Amino acid sequence: MRRLLPLALLFALPLWAEYCKTTTTTPPDGIVGHPYSYVLKSQGGASPYAYFESGGSLPDGLVIQGKGDDGWLRGTPRKAGTFTFTLTAFEYGGASCTPVRVTITIKEQQ
Numbered sequence: 001m002r003r004l005l006p007l008a009l010l011f012a013l014p015l016w017a018e019y020c021k022t023t024t025t026t027p028p029d030g031i032v033g034h035p036y037s038y039v040l041k042s043q044g045g046a047s048p049y050a051y052f053e054s055g056g057s058l059p060d061g062l063v064i065q066g067k068g069d070d071g072w073l074r075g076t077p078r079k080a081g082t083f084t085f086t087l088t089a090f091e092y093g094g095a096s097c098t099p100v101r102v103t104i105t106i107k108e109q110q
Contacts, residue, residue, distance in 0.1 A: 020045025056085030
């Protein structure tokens, strides 16, 4: 037996709602010992967004900050290397945005 949604429920669904996705692209390289800041972006869903690392590893000395329309990857890197992590944003309603894998390279000071 199939169940049908009540007609009132169908009209209560927000047809304007857009699926939330994290749109951050590959950040520029950083340099050991130099301050670093990169803007993290998401779109769709309901802002403000909260940003978190949900897997992998951030470069030593960098943190993810921000609750609002944008977040930040910032700090002063302490070690050279290539680092990959998963960035996840959560929209205002608590739903998880589509996560993205981010790779950042930190270079030695010349």
